[in-house]
Amino acid sequence: MEEFNNSLPGRVTVYSIQGCPHCVQAKATLKQLGVPVCDVDMGSHSELRVKLKELTGRSTVPQIFFNNVHIGGNDDLQKLAPDELQRLVTLVKEEPLPADAPPLPQSNSSQDGAGENDGAADLSLLLREMILKLFSEHLSADGKSVDYKGMSANPAFERYCELAIQLQRVELMSLSREEKLAFFINIYNALVIHGYLRMGAPTNMWQRYRFFNYVSYLIGGEVFTLQDIENGVLRGNRKGVAQLRRPFSKTDPRLQMALPDAEPLIHFALNCGAKGCPPIKTYTPQDIDSQLRTAAEAFLENDDACVVDSGKREVRLSQIFKWYKADFGGTDEKLLKWVLDHMSDSPKKTSLQGVLSAGKTKVSFLPYDWGSNSSH
Incomplete structure (x- = not known):
């Protein structure tokens, strides 16, 4: 504080x-x-x-x-x-501070996820914390631009790179589902920023495709690109956007890392909305499922993620729901039910309930703002 x-x-x-x-x-x-x-x-x-x-x-x-x-x-x-x-x-x-002023933390409150993590989880937390601290130091006062040049010249970035080399020694086979989720989400989010420092942020679909298929870390002796982490590991080895085949073939040793099922909630942990971020900085195995639910709620509160138009009986959703529709049930009906189930109680949720109960809801997708994503 x-x-x-x-x-x-x-x-x-x-x-x-x-x-x-x-x-x-x-x-x-x-x-x-x-x-x-x-x-x-x-x-x-x-x-x-x-x-x-x-x-x-x-x-x-x-x-x-x-x-x-x-x-x-x-x-x-x-x-x-x-x-x-x-x-x-x-x-x-x-006016003096009233008795019902919002709470401040107790001075002895513990850090998120301290204690029982194993080496992999600890390392992923540390890398994510380090790169976020660096990112924060080089973010402009209006929050709109990042001085990547200054960031890559910062001695703390060199320390980050030295630490990232230790990922090649991580033992991945023994990780539980929760540990895998937390580890790979933290590493993905850190690697995106590291990739921006090396290549600049992608500004269109083609650059994004190249970026996500090229930027990689050596983890546990295997190379994992951003695309491998997202679609191979976290989505249970499913085809990504504009991909002709699954990331890992049957003989690929990395296939053992893939989660058994696609985890739809990961899409919101790998994102920061254009009007507000989830209140989670790094993900911890102990609390991963509730952290992911919070991230989804935070994402759906943003109007660049979900807009309900009661008059037109239309729901406009982020492109993420179009790109990964299969993860949310595959049909418009299942997708809308998923969105409703993962919204926090709010006027928007009430409107959505109203539109859905009237039947015949139109689903469309909002334009994707590449600009807002260059400051993950």
Whole structure:
């Protein structure tokens, strides 16, 4: 938790995670207002996740409070009318913190996933933490651009590369399903950023195809590209977008790493929405299934992931649901039921229930914004 100057009676509380562009932008905006900002890192204080969800009804970060007034995420902050913003600033400057102010972490709270991990899980957590810390340091104040040049010149990046070499010594065969999920999701997310540093971020479908089939790590003596990790391991060796065959052939030793079934929730752990990130920085084997559910809820809250149009009886979904439709049941009907089952209680969920109960729902897909994804 970041210290803040508390000479004023109230405070602004921001719940954030490292490496989240929306969190960086919100904190930069608040800093200009001259109010004391208390920054709570949800990556280190996962025990507050449930409480925050109860208070806000949302699964994304950042979440911002002026004293006990919840205003929402970065998007909501940027849209506030000047007089409303002024009223909130005055509230913090003049009114003492009320008893029902949002909670701060206990000073002795434990780190996520400390303790019982084996070597592989520990290494994947460490690599993901290191590259996110680096990424955070080189993210612009508006959260919109990353100084990849500065990042690759940072001595911490060299240490990261040295540590990544240790992946070749990891023993993968003994990992459980939960350990495999956490390990490969963390490694995938770290490798994407490492790939951006080496090759730049892909800006169209062809570049994306090349990037995901080329950027790789040597893990446990075998080479795994991003594509191998996503489609080979995490999707149970299924064909990816624009692929003619499965990633691993029957004789490929990496086939033993593939999970038995496609895990649809991984698609949201490998993504950061355009308006808010899931409040999880790294994934841990102990809690992986609930962490993945939270990531899916956070993704579906974003309007670039799911829009319900009750008037037209239409549901517009992210391209991810089109590309990987097979993982979500294969038909529009099963896909919509899956989306409904994985949404958090919200007006959007109520609208979707209404549209579905009326029958004959039209499904279409939203344009994919390559730009917003260059800051994973």
